[in-house]
Amino acid sequence: MTAVTAAPLGTAARTSTRPVRLVLGAIGTCLVAWLMGNTFLALSYYPGWFFDSRVLMAVVGIIAGLGGAALLFYCVNVFVEALPQRFSQGLIPYAYVLPALALIALMLVYPTVQTINYSFANDDSTAYVGLDAYRAIFTDGEFWLSITNNVLWLVVVPTLTVIIGIAVALFADRLSAKGENVAKSLIFLPMAISFVAASTIWGIQMYSADADVGLLNAIVTAFGGQAQDWIRVDTARLNSFLMMVILVWMQAGFAMVLLSGAIKGVPEETLEAARIDGANERQVFFRVIIPQIKGTIITVAITVIILVLKVFDIVYVLLNGQARTNVIAVLFYQELFTFQRAGIASAIVVVLLLLVTPVLVYQVRQYRKEGVR
Amino acid sequence: MVVLVILWSVPTLSLLMNSFRGRDAVVSSGWWTALLNPFGQDWTLDNYVGVLQGSDMAIGFLNTIVVAVPATILPVMFAAFAAYAFTFMHFPAKEALFAVIIGVMVVPIQVSFQPMLNLLGPNGIGISGQFVAVWLLHTGFGMPLCVYILRNYMATLPYSVVESAKIDGASHFQTFWLLVAPMAMPAMAAFATLQFLWVWNDLLIAKLFLRPSNTTVIVQLQQLLGTQGQGVELLTAGAFLSMTLPLVVFFSLQRFFVRGLTAGSVKG
Numbered sequence: 001m002t003a004v005t006a007a008p009l010g011t012a013a014r015t016s017t018r019p020v021r022l023v024l025g026a027i028g029t030c031l032v033a034w035l036m037g038n039t040f041l042a043l044s045y046y047p048g049w050f051f052d053s054r055v056l057m058a059v060v061g062i063i064a065g066l067g068g069a070a071l072l073f074y075c076v077n078v079f080v081e082a083l084p085q086r087f088s089q090g091l092i093p094y095a096y097v098l099p100a101l102a103l104i105a106l107m108l109v110y111p112t113v114q115t116i117n118y119s120f121a122n123d124d125s126t127a128y129v130g131l132d133a134y135r136a137i138f139t140d141g142e143f144w145l146s147i148t149n150n151v152l153w154l155v156v157v158p159t160l161t162v163i164i165g166i167a168v169a170l171f172a173d174r175l176s177a178k179g180e181n182v183a184k185s186l187i188f189l190p191m192a193i194s195f196v197a198a199s200t201i202w203g204i205q206m207y208s209a210d211a212d213v214g215l216l217n218a219i220v221t222a223f224g225g226q227a228q229d230w231i232r233v234d235t236a237r238l239n240s241f242l243m244m245v246i247l248v249w250m251q252a253g254f255a256m257v258l259l260s261g262a263i264k265g266v267p268e269e270t271l272e273a274a275r276i277d278g279a280n281e282r283q284v285f286f287r288v289i290i291p292q293i294k295g296t297i298i299t300v301a302i303t304v305i306i307l308v309l310k311v312f313d314i315v316y317v318l319l320n321g322q323a324r325t326n327v328i329a330v331l332f333y334q335e336l337f338t339f340q341r342a343g344i345a346s347a348i349v350v351v352l353l354l355l356v357t358p359v360l361v362y363q364v365r366q367y368r369k370e371g372v373r
Numbered sequence: 374m375v376v377l378v379i380l381w382s383v384p385t386l387s388l389l390m391n392s393f394r395g396r397d398a399v400v401s402s403g404w405w406t407a408l409l410n411p412f413g414q415d416w417t418l419d420n421y422v423g424v425l426q427g428s429d430m431a432i433g434f435l436n437t438i439v440v441a442v443p444a445t446i447l448p449v450m451f452a453a454f455a456a457y458a459f460t461f462m463h464f465p466a467k468e469a470l471f472a473v474i475i476g477v478m479v480v481p482i483q484v485s486f487q488p489m490l491n492l493l494g495p496n497g498i499g500i501s502g503q504f505v506a507v508w509l510l511h512t513g514f515g516m517p518l519c520v521y522i523l524r525n526y527m528a529t530l531p532y533s534v535v536e537s538a539k540i541d542g543a544s545h546f547q548t549f550w551l552l553v554a555p556m557a558m559p560a561m562a563a564f565a566t567l568q569f570l571w572v573w574n575d576l577l578i579a580k581l582f583l584r585p586s587n588t589t590v591i592v593q594l595q596q597l598l599g600t601q602g603q604g605v606e607l608l609t610a611g612a613f614l615s616m617t618l619p620l621v622v623f624f625s626l627q628r629f630f631v632r633g634l635t636a637g638s639v640k641g
Contacts, residue, residue, distance in 0.1 A: 044503035054504070054587075058439040061508060065447045073454055077546040092545055093464035100455035100516055101470065107513025108477045111485030118487060125487075164377075171374040183374065185624070187381045192619035194574030196595045197388070197612035203598075205387040205404055212402050215387070249384065261631035310481045313576045317595055332483055333577075342487055349483045360479040364472045 018082045025079025032075055036068035069099070112353065119346035133347035143348070146326045149240055150355070153311055153327065156241070158304040160248045162297055165255025169263050170285075172256070184260070188253030195250070195313030202246045203318050207231045234324040243314050243325060251307065255300045262296035263289060298366075302359060309356055328352050392420055392609035399606060420610035430611055433590035437573060438618070439504055440589055444511035445569045448519045449561050451512070456523035456557075457549050461535050471524070478517040485510075486581060493582070502584035510578055515568045526560030526633060527553060563633025566626045573619050590615050 042049060043057055050056045076095045080088045122129045137143045168187055172180045208214030209229035217227040231239050266289055274288045312329035315321055321330040328348060336345035390404040395417045424430045459471055493501040500506045538548045579589040590611065597608050
């Protein structure tokens, strides 16, 4: 620890290497990395060492992860700063960025490449079969059905979520402080519900075919209508829309929280100025408020779009994609695990990947445009 | 507004109602009968007792906590260092690397299932099925968004503070721990909230990468829903209990949420 207190004086202008700290830092880095790796492996190979106690394992996991990471960064820092300054200034950023990038590379970049690779291979990924998998999915009606459903989800859910989010944020703004809090909390509540629990609620207590149990049928029959098994009615993709309602219900709160923050950030003077110039409330909203919260609207829309693209749980839990409700993510799951066709499953994900590419390009462009400081 | 709020609360209310009603009542009559005729009902706590005493689900809850807490904290830790470097340091390839992170944010996690099942499974390093595998996956999947949010937030912090710390001779490590990390707390809390909600409510990763004895309550609920019949009455109580912890987390970290998430994006 004495080294730490001595460090500040030395870092100001120094060109020489300090071998002791260099070696200590290097050894420390390796040691900590080795310890961390082995602790995590031990957690999975030898649960018995931790008395099979889940809580203990979680605690060890957190300590090893957090403490390990902190120590690792510290040792790397000692190592790099012991180098001559012109090296250390150049190296430190990479040392800080590397762990995060390594994880991203391992979890997302490598699998993406590998999946594209698998998509040209056969069902157990042992031999290449060229474009067979793509030929198979493009001639499969179920695939096109899933794509159209995904497109429907993509158009409907983000739009509705943003509109409802803005509406709620605007209305809530006019309530008393206490009323606003209560209203917002209630609308946000579904966000904390899991897709599975939400599907339970809606599938049974709202959409149930039994008019005695499901609210929708109870209302319909009360007005003299005929009870239906709503979730299986595929006329005009009605059941898909019913499932979208669930997602909108869950995400509106998230949209509202962010949009409400943005609306409150709109300077009051701009509204006043517009009103003095004779704009009505409608014009104030569309010409003054909306342009100023555009950034947040896009953030919310993109977050929801990302979520919708991989929508899985609701469709899977309610009907497992039957009755023409299938979507890409569920189709992928069925191919990979039910039918054990890795090649086709991979090809489906590659198509999904192509679908998100425009969003990806837009995001990167936007970032480039904003410019960095 | 009132109508909207009521509309939004109805489904949750229905869950709450049914979770306190006996099995026969749930199957034969709507949850709203309990609301219209609260005294004619045989209210019961059996469902909750069943959930907490029936050994499986109680363990499921414990498992979910064991999965969710490290999977929330670890990405924040790693991402914070990266975000610091992306905000306050200059290095070649910085722009390109950050663009990669933004791009990867959109990649659907499905791409990684098959390669990861191979890598973590018996043919690879054999940790699939254990908690560690799921921590690793959630940490990796949450990382891009976390770096992004933290960088956006850190970019709004006064650069002069970091500059003056540097002039005073503080190392980057000290600047990070003593200055930037505490100042970036709102963004960390906001991301932690989101990540916790996602990890807690995740079905796919838990289903694929945890063996049955380690599985989470969400997977158990899904399996209950699939069986129809046996244990249906536990479903509502279990679902309601599974909501409580995320809600507590959200409402306790709520004040950081908006500030942490929208910094940098508001200027549009």
